Amino acid sequence: MQHYKTSLIDEGATQALGKSLARCLQPGLVIYLHGDLGAGKTALTRAILHAAGHQGNVKSPTYTLAEPYQVQIHGKACKIMHFDLYRMISADEFIEAGFRDEFNADTICIIEWPEKADSLLPAADLDIVIDILDEGRAVEIKANTTAGETSLAGLHFAPNL
Numbered sequence: 001m002q003h004y005k006t007s008l009i010d011e012g013a014t015q016a017l018g019k020s021l022a023r024c025l026q027p028g029l030v031i032y033l034h035g036d037l038g039a040g041k042t043a044l045t046r047a048i049l050h051a052a053g054h055q056g057n058v059k060s061p062t063y064t065l066a067e068p069y070q071v072q073i074h075g076k077a078c079k080i081m082h083f084d085l086y087r088m089i090s091a092d093e094f095i096e097a098g099f100r101d102e103f104n105a106d107t108i109c110i111i112e113w114p115e116k117a118d119s120l121l122p123a124a125d126l127d128i129v130i131d132i133l134d135e136g137r138a139v140e141i142k143a144n145t146t147a148g149e150t151s152l153a154g155l156h157f158a159p160n161l
């Protein structure tokens with residue numbers, strides 16, 4: 001599957017999608033999250049992290065640009081890096097923080113506001129686009145690589161359940 005579309009009627013549905021995504025992700029994936037302010041990028045990431053076993057808070061890493069989490073994916077320890085690049089001013093910030101090393105086979109990188117990093121970021125395996133509707137959200141997930149396709153093929157999500 002290269003393309004998946006669904007709607008999320010309320011925040012509970014966003015949480016449910018995060019839970020379903022946590023079950024189909026693989027270490028090494030790079031996931032871009034697109035959507036306006038308040039679209040639900042952090043809400044979706046939070047749901048993925050909680051479903052993957054993280055028990056504490058998940059705050060938007062607005063000023064630190066990134067936050068690491070140790071979770072379990074398919075029963076194995078895995079790191080998820082949650083980026084929010086909204087306030088990134090220069091490429092130097094990203095490079096000096098050593099963020100490029102986080103893009104490796106053992107880590108899932110989830111990136112809010114990838115647009116702010118221009119060509120600095122490795123390409124996305126999955127692009128997730130969230131649109132704000134009058135009621136709820138529309139979500140589109142696009143797989144750009146074989147790894148992304150493999151993950152998306154394993155997504156089982158039943159909205160409104």
Ligand SMILES: Nc1ncnc2c1ncn2[C@@H]1O[C@H](COP(=O)(O)OP(=O)(O)OP(=O)(O)O)[C@@H](O)[C@H]1O
Nearest residue numbers: 008009010011014037038039040041042043136137
């Ligand atoms: N499916 C949904 N329907 C309606 N509201 C939702 C849905 N999912 C999440 N929300 C709400 O939308 C808001 C999303 O906020 P969130 O911080 O996740 O957005 P964001 O995309 O990360 O924004 P930013 O770009 O500022 O980081 C929250 O108030 C949440 O309750």
Ligand SMILES: [Mg+2]
Nearest residue numbers: 041042060112
């Ligand atoms: Mg956010």
